[in-house]
Amino acid sequence: MSGRRVGLERKKMLAGYVYIAPWAIGFALFMCYPLIYSLWLSFHEVVGVGNFELESVGWDNFNKAFVLDTQFIPLFISVIQDAVINTPLILVFSLFIAILLNHNIRGRAFFRAAFFLPVLIGSGLAMQQLLYAGVGKDTLVNGIGVPDEVFLYMGPTFSQIVFDMLSRLTIIFWKTGVQILLFLAGLQGVSVSLYESARCDGATEWEMFWKITLPLMTPIILLNLVYTCVDSFTDINNRMMIYIKDTAFTNIQMGYASGMGWIYFMFIFILLILVFVSTRRLVVYTGEK
Amino acid sequence: MKSIPIPKSEQGVTAVKQAAVGSKVKAIRNHSLVSRIGSKSRWISLIYRTFVYVILIDLAFVFLYPFIYMVATSLKHPVDLMDFTIKWIPTSLAWENFYYGMKGLQFMTHFNNSALIAVLSVIGQVLSCSFIAYGFARIKFPGREFLFFMCMFTMIIPPQTLIVPLFMQYKTMGWLDSVLPLIVPSFFGNGLRGALFIFIFRQLFRGLPWELEDAARVDGCGSFKVYWKIILPLTPPAIVVTTLLSLVWHWNDFFEPSIYLTSEEKFTLPMMLPRLYQSLDTLTGSSFEVFSLPVVMAATFMALLPMLFVYFFLQRYFIQGVERSGLVE
Numbered sequence: 001m002s003g004r005r006v007g008l009e010r011k012k013m014l015a016g017y018v019y020i021a022p023w024a025i026g027f028a029l030f031m032c033y034p035l036i037y038s039l040w041l042s043f044h045e046v047v048g049v050g051n052f053e054l055e056s057v058g059w060d061n062f063n064k065a066f067v068l069d070t071q072f073i074p075l076f077i078s079v080i081q082d083a084v085i086n087t088p089l090i091l092v093f094s095l096f097i098a099i100l101l102n103h104n105i106r107g108r109a110f111f112r113a114a115f116f117l118p119v120l121i122g123s124g125l126a127m128q129q130l131l132y133a134g135v136g137k138d139t140l141v142n143g144i145g146v147p148d149e150v151f152l153y154m155g156p157t158f159s160q161i162v163f164d165m166l167s168r169l170t171i172i173f174w175k176t177g178v179q180i181l182l183f184l185a186g187l188q189g190v191s192v193s194l195y196e197s198a199r200c201d202g203a204t205e206w207e208m209f210w211k212i213t214l215p216l217m218t219p220i221i222l223l224n225l226v227y228t229c230v231d232s233f234t235d236i237n238n239r240m241m242i243y244i245k246d247t248a249f250t251n252i253q254m255g256y257a258s259g260m261g262w263i264y265f266m267f268i269f270i271l272l273i274l275v276f277v278s279t280r281r282l283v284v285y286t287g288e289k
Numbered sequence: 290m291k292s293i294p295i296p297k298s299e300q301g302v303t304a305v306k307q308a309a310v311g312s313k314v315k316a317i318r319n320h321s322l323v324s325r326i327g328s329k330s331r332w333i334s335l336i337y338r339t340f341v342y343v344i345l346i347d348l349a350f351v352f353l354y355p356f357i358y359m360v361a362t363s364l365k366h367p368v369d370l371m372d373f374t375i376k377w378i379p380t381s382l383a384w385e386n387f388y389y390g391m392k393g394l395q396f397m398t399h400f401n402n403s404a405l406i407a408v409l410s411v412i413g414q415v416l417s418c419s420f421i422a423y424g425f426a427r428i429k430f431p432g433r434e435f436l437f438f439m440c441m442f443t444m445i446i447p448p449q450t451l452i453v454p455l456f457m458q459y460k461t462m463g464w465l466d467s468v469l470p471l472i473v474p475s476f477f478g479n480g481l482r483g484a485l486f487i488f489i490f491r492q493l494f495r496g497l498p499w500e501l502e503d504a505a506r507v508d509g510c511g512s513f514k515v516y517w518k519i520i521l522p523l524t525p526p527a528i529v530v531t532t533l534l535s536l537v538w539h540w541n542d543f544f545e546p547s548i549y550l551t552s553e554e555k556f557t558l559p560m561m562l563p564r565l566y567q568s569l570d571t572l573t574g575s576s577f578e579v580f581s582l583p584v585v586m587a588a589t590f591m592a593l594l595p596m597l598f599v600y601f602f603l604q605r606y607f608i609q610g611v612e613r614s615g616l617v618e
Binding site: 012013014015016017018019020022023024025026027029030031033034035037038041097100101103105109110111112113114115116117118119120121122123124125126128129130133135170173174178181182184185188226230233234240241244245248249254257258260261262264265268269272 | 338341342344345348349351352353354355356358359362417420421423424425428429430431433436439440443444445446447448449450451452453454455456457458474476477478479483487512516534537538540541542543544548559560562563582585586589592593596597600604605607608611612
């Protein structure tokens with residue numbers, strides 16, 4: 001009897017591996033092997049283009065990235081800068097919009113559908129065409145209805161700064177679609193009874209936001225933080241991506257491109273570990289976890 | 290209440306009664322207080338609601354702006370484009386922009402390419418990710434947590450770290466300049482953000498009651514039948530969310546297609562957009578870029594139209610799916 005049960009358990013366990021198998025195969029073929037090969041490549045350089053003859057160059061590629069290449073470090077810093085500026089803004093905006101959308105208002109369905117629309121354009125070539133046409137620049141100015149006279153009063157330098165900030169904000173707004181949805185999903189999950197009991201105790205809306213909504217949103221803030229970080233680091237308009245792609249396929253320095261790819265990957269890896277470690281105490285989990 | 294002496298029970302009872310009556314009176318008083326403040330707080334809430342609407346409408350305009358701009362510009366004649374008094378509504382509708390845009394994109398050929406890649410990838414990801422997620426969510430086996438961690442870990446690997454070895458790998462396999470590198474990984478739970486979809490399915494599968502599965506097993510269903518006939522049909526929210534996101538991301542993706550596809554007749558629809566000026570110049574014989582802006586906007590709109598169309602039909606289920614499915618619990 002017991003022998004048979006063990007057999008069944010084992011059978012079930014094996015079934016588990018069967019379900020994971022497609023992922024394991026895909027992981028080995030399209031993730032793990034290329035990742036290791038890429039590390040190996042970063043200590044080599046392609047000499048023959050036709051059949052990828054390789055030559056070992058030691059740490060040269062990394063040396064080149066950090067010391068010799070005058071473009072890599074500034075690009076790297078500007079990409080990090082972008083992420084550091086954009087990520088908190090995206091998080092704050094998306095939480096703010098999600099809270100507004102969570103009200104019981106008329107046209108809720110319309111607003112929810114509208115705020116996801118820019119995700120359909122994505123950040124691909126269609127978005128590039130729109131940005132070339134100058135759509136990013138005048139959206140917020142038109143949206144808020146800033147009259148042109150305001151810019152005339154500011155003087156050319158200052159108005160240019162304001163203009164740049166507004167166009168940057170616009171693009172940030174367009175990137176909040178997925179985050180808004182995730183926050184909305186989280187807000188829907190907060191039970192109404194919590195707010196009701198807080199209201200009975202005389203809490204104001206403001207207090208309830210800080211004492212109930214925000215703590216309960218922390219797991220989703222973390223999720224969104226990771227998503228936004230990854231999204232901004234792997235965005236195709238990210239100049240780092242373009243630089244690595246050009247190095248690999250236009251200049252045919254595949255070893256060097258792999259090396260830069262690995263530096264980039266390690267940076268993201270360490271950054272996310274820091275994010276997880278530093279937010280561990282701040283994130284509030286409810287229920288049995 | 291503590292101060293009430295215990296032996297004199299009657300007193301205690303009356304005290305309790307009094308307290309009860311007192312609280313009732315208080316409640317009534319409170320009630321009247323509320324109704325007196327009522328008109329004031331109603332004003333406050335009215336102002337608050339107006340504020341919410343104003344912000345939402347303003348923001349909605351910002352989010353809709355690219356679409357409004359695209360449509361408005363794509364219908365303009367070059368003359369209207371140069372006229373600063375005309376912002377949104379053209380004097381006459383220039384439908385021929387769409388004709389040139391479609392022609393410049395070679396719409397049908399590249400639409401078919403894009404649709405093939407996107408639809409097959411979506412099918413691959415929905416099937417494989419749900420299958421894999423079932424294993425992660427409902428079956429216990431040693432090493433499960435570690436493997437799931439590895440799976441989530443793949444999400445943070447930037448594509449540019451992998452692109453060179455993958456390029457070489459596909460070259461030796463003879464897959465370059467075909468759609469295989471763009472489709473096959475999707476069937477193995479990879480592809481664009483496959484790990485995210487595995488996560489979504491797993492979240493939903495974990496929330497389903499075990500009794501369902503047990504009952505099916507008692508009736509003699511194998512685990513595959515449980516997955517295919519019971520678990521998967523119960524999670525349309527996850528299917529809709531995965532389908533839409535996967536479709537949109539694959540449709541707009543250009544990093545991988547631009548590396549793996551080399552001959553122009555295999556390009557996806559969005560990949561034709563940067564080439565539009567060239568092909569328009571040969572089409573119209575002029576090279577005045579400003580005047581072709583409406584045509585470019587028409588083409589951009591056409592390249593996005595299939596996604597808009599799908600979103601229009603799916604958006605209700607999509608947003609409900611995200612909100613009511615416990616996706617992020």
